[in-house]
Amino acid sequence: MTWSINPAVNAALRRAAIGAAIAAIAIQWTDSRLQSLSITQGGAHPMRYDTYPYFHIMAMGIREGRIGQTDLLAVQRYANLHDTAAVFERSPSEAPRMWVNYYVLDVGYSFVVEAARLMFPALPDNYLRPLALQILVDFALAFFVFVLFSQWNVWVGLLASGVYSCNQVFARLTALVFYYFWDIPVAFVVLGSVVLAALRPRQARAWMTLAGLTLGFGVWLRASWWPLSAFLLAVILSSRALRRVMVVPIVAFSLVAVPQIVRASIARKQLAFTTRATWHVALVGLGYYPNSYGFTISDENIFKLTEQKYGVKYRSDDYERHDQAARIEFMTILRNDPQFVARSMLGRLTESLAGTAQTIVPSFASVSNVVYRMLCVAGCIAMMARGGERRLLAMMAAGVYLLYVVLTAAFFFVGLAYSGVSEVMLFLLFVGGVESTLPLVERVFDTEREWLWSHG
Amino acid sequence: MSSLIDGLRDRVQLRSRLRVEPSVRDCLQRVVVLAAIAAIAVQWMNTRGGRLVVTQNPAHREVMNTYTIYHIMAMGLREGHIGQVDVAAAERYWALKNPSAVYERQPGDAQHVWANYYTLDIGYSFIVEAARLFFPSLPDNDFRPLALQLVVDVATIFFVFFVFLHWNFWLGLAAAYLYVSVGPFYDLAAIAFYYFWDIPIALVVLGSLILAYRRSSETMLWLTVGALALGVGVWLRGSWWPLSLFMLLVVLTSRAMRAKLLVPVAAFALVATPQVVRSSLARGQLTFTTRAVWHVALVGLGYYPNPYGLEMNDGAVFALTKAKRGVQVHTEDYYTHDMAAKQEFMVLWRIDRSFIIRSFLGRLRDSLAGSTQTSVESLPWFSNIVYRLACFAGFLAMLFRGGDARPVGIGAAGMHVIYVTLTSVFYFVGLAYSSVAEVTLLVLFIGGLDAARHAAVRALRPSPAA
Numbered sequence: 001m002t003w004s005i006n007p008a009v010n011a012a013l014r015r016a017a018i019g020a021a022i023a024a025i026a027i028q029w030t031d032s033r034l035q036s037l038s039i040t041q042g043g044a045h046p047m048r049y050d051t052y053p054y055f056h057i058m059a060m061g062i063r064e065g066r067i068g069q070t071d072l073l074a075v076q077r078y079a080n081l082h083d084t085a086a087v088f089e090r091s092p093s094e095a096p097r098m099w100v101n102y103y104v105l106d107v108g109y110s111f112v113v114e115a116a117r118l119m120f121p122a123l124p125d126n127y128l129r130p131l132a133l134q135i136l137v138d139f140a141l142a143f144f145v146f147v148l149f150s151q152w153n154v155w156v157g158l159l160a161s162g163v164y165s166c167n168q169v170f171a172r173l174t175a176l177v178f179y180y181f182w183d184i185p186v187a188f189v190v191l192g193s194v195v196l197a198a199l200r201p202r203q204a205r206a207w208m209t210l211a212g213l214t215l216g217f218g219v220w221l222r223a224s225w226w227p228l229s230a231f232l233l234a235v236i237l238s239s240r241a242l243r244r245v246m247v248v249p250i251v252a253f254s255l256v257a258v259p260q261i262v263r264a265s266i267a268r269k270q271l272a273f274t275t276r277a278t279w280h281v282a283l284v285g286l287g288y289y290p291n292s293y294g295f296t297i298s299d300e301n302i303f304k305l306t307e308q309k310y311g312v313k314y315r316s317d318d319y320e321r322h323d324q325a326a327r328i329e330f331m332t333i334l335r336n337d338p339q340f341v342a343r344s345m346l347g348r349l350t351e352s353l354a355g356t357a358q359t360i361v362p363s364f365a366s367v368s369n370v371v372y373r374m375l376c377v378a379g380c381i382a383m384m385a386r387g388g389e390r391r392l393l394a395m396m397a398a399g400v401y402l403l404y405v406v407l408t409a410a411f412f413f414v415g416l417a418y419s420g421v422s423e424v425m426l427f428l429l430f431v432g433g434v435e436s437t438l439p440l441v442e443r444v445f446d447t448e449r450e451w452l453w454s455h456g
Numbered sequence: 457m458s459s460l461i462d463g464l465r466d467r468v469q470l471r472s473r474l475r476v477e478p479s480v481r482d483c484l485q486r487v488v489v490l491a492a493i494a495a496i497a498v499q500w501m502n503t504r505g506g507r508l509v510v511t512q513n514p515a516h517r518e519v520m521n522t523y524t525i526y527h528i529m530a531m532g533l534r535e536g537h538i539g540q541v542d543v544a545a546a547e548r549y550w551a552l553k554n555p556s557a558v559y560e561r562q563p564g565d566a567q568h569v570w571a572n573y574y575t576l577d578i579g580y581s582f583i584v585e586a587a588r589l590f591f592p593s594l595p596d597n598d599f600r601p602l603a604l605q606l607v608v609d610v611a612t613i614f615f616v617f618f619v620f621l622h623w624n625f626w627l628g629l630a631a632a633y634l635y636v637s638v639g640p641f642y643d644l645a646a647i648a649f650y651y652f653w654d655i656p657i658a659l660v661v662l663g664s665l666i667l668a669y670r671r672s673s674e675t676m677l678w679l680t681v682g683a684l685a686l687g688v689g690v691w692l693r694g695s696w697w698p699l700s701l702f703m704l705l706v707v708l709t710s711r712a713m714r715a716k717l718l719v720p721v722a723a724f725a726l727v728a729t730p731q732v733v734r735s736s737l738a739r740g741q742l743t744f745t746t747r748a749v750w751h752v753a754l755v756g757l758g759y760y761p762n763p764y765g766l767e768m769n770d771g772a773v774f775a776l777t778k779a780k781r782g783v784q785v786h787t788e789d790y791y792t793h794d795m796a797a798k799q800e801f802m803v804l805w806r807i808d809r810s811f812i813i814r815s816f817l818g819r820l821r822d823s824l825a826g827s828t829q830t831s832v833e834s835l836p837w838f839s840n841i842v843y844r845l846a847c848f849a850g851f852l853a854m855l856f857r858g859g860d861a862r863p864v865g866i867g868a869a870g871m872h873v874i875y876v877t878l879t880s881v882f883y884f885v886g887l888a889y890s891s892v893a894e895v896t897l898l899v900l901f902i903g904g905l906d907a908a909r910h911a912a913v914r915a916l917r918p919s920p921a922a
Contacts, residue, residue: 139497
């Protein structure tokens, strides 16, 4: 028996199925994002970061030509309000100011905040504007992953969009107003652009330039993007087709990223890629497990330690001296008790890889993080086996995942805040893996059908 | 004027001689489209976000008092209580005095007083129940229907774009941008209540008419979609009955459409008839809605200062019928009260007819001009009166344009006039009831833009000699 469906009916059914899938994705996206918003922003204790006002005031200073500078007195005045939802008022001209270069974290997020301030004038000038921008970008990413995977198969595109909407890490980071979220779009755009460049040779240069620009922005956001950029460059250079179009993208990346090196190098008086504190974080990371040194996972604990032992006064704009003291302390412990340091690192690495570290949330409600990661490994293998652009994507995603998790776990651990990059890589491996196994599934179905026909 | 057009035509001819590389043109076009999409998204976020910050402020959330009735009605659906409200549960909820409280399912031994709800049309309870099913992760209160409103609001942007791109692609983008900029649309999208739902319904009805003309192979499909939307509309608000009748007449004027009306009319009847049956059973005669009418008419008379002590609030009218006619108001059914209000209205009509006519004409004028007490600006760039004049010009332009623009123009303008007049007879078109009127204005405005574009293209088209 053969089935012949009228093409018009077939097209109508297909359209209805796509419409239903889009509706389901929209509902799922709204449900998960609003739930995250009600957890993080609702209730009596909204989750907002103490460091956020530094970036907001830095953003307000950009129009006065103060790039990467924050007004410490304005930060203090804001903190004194004890209201994280208070609007940031422009200080009157006679108000005392104390503009200082901000070196504690990378300053790229201040540009995001300023963009949000310009784009959403109807919202109160506080955390709500960057939150609005995050939600908008998150929504756009649900489209982006559809566009990316529908290059291979429209149903996989829809699946990707649905999986993206269900992912609880993405949902939670969207609802937390800080730079943590922005690793997600950066990671998606970079890897997606490389894949699109490979799939669309005529537009390869344009897509690679977009990837270069995005990576350039990434290094302003978080220094972790430096080693990831180097790794991605190495992988891309292994592709002959992409190698030919790399001049413009590299120039674009350099144009965006070099000022960050200049800024960091001038501040540190030597070649530096970032001014961000590293050893402070390493000591905080050592507090992940119970220990005999009194370390706990809190910044204040380390500030107290370096003040008591090395006489370093805390400065909220630059941790350099404190960071050097933390380095000495770390090295002392490494010499005295290398086993503890190694055990701590390995433990954090294991938990980070397995997705069981403290603060992490399950990627999906119905699958444990360990099972999800095993599926992603299977997906990686399937993509490698398929070859072509899928292999390129698998190499990039798996490599970035490993490099990122190992580097982060060396100093800290991959909890919720820093899970943006790793979660994107897992997502790409999972959906890519599903797509790569489709021909196999079709072949099985074909064999089954042939067998049924041959047996009447 | 003619020299201006000649000058522009020369420029167009010059531009047509300057060849642009197709790939460059494609690239530029793509960039412009992306920029337009970004502008629409940012404008949506600004308008909706700005309103949500106000209406959903935890310190004083704006929740309609009657919303509770619908939520409890929705909770009763699974137990087979269609159109019924548990009055005791509603009282318990109101006693909490917390508009953000979650609606808990009542324990088995709790007192239940299920009563048929006839005060308003009950269709919104189905929407609340759909939202409750769609968004299980959200607190079970007005957050869920609010989430559904926002999703539908976004979907409506796509629909508006899809409909008007059939006239012109750039017009589709402009229409989407205009949609997200209309004041009453974002005001109503930010509060969970049935008021919002008139917007998608009216857009689907008029949009389906456009699509039925433009997609000739799918005429019946789009007419059916429009009819189903009207069917849903009459469950939501009794006002959709006369509008449905008018739209039927508009469609009947087209010979091509007339032949394809059987299925749409059947679809409408299937959805709408149970509402007629329910109302007729409740009132013991053929009735299209049980909604209180005369109560609203008395409230409407309180719009202007008057010597009768009428004020623009429900409480004043309840107090009046109680004091003068001893009527006790039942939350679930205003019928007795409504009949008393009717008597009161008729007494006033007999003794001071000129006051009632003056009041009606005043409210009609304010409603048409968009200058009522609760009206907000339709678009941020013009005053309401200028916008309405532009829409009227758009209507005339659509009539001249001909083709499908003419019936669509007549449909939109007719809907506007009928809706505003009928509403003003009893009340006025303030913010809460402005949805249908605003949708029709938007369609006329965009129709005017399209007609202007069409006229410009024709005027600037290079002459054959050139």
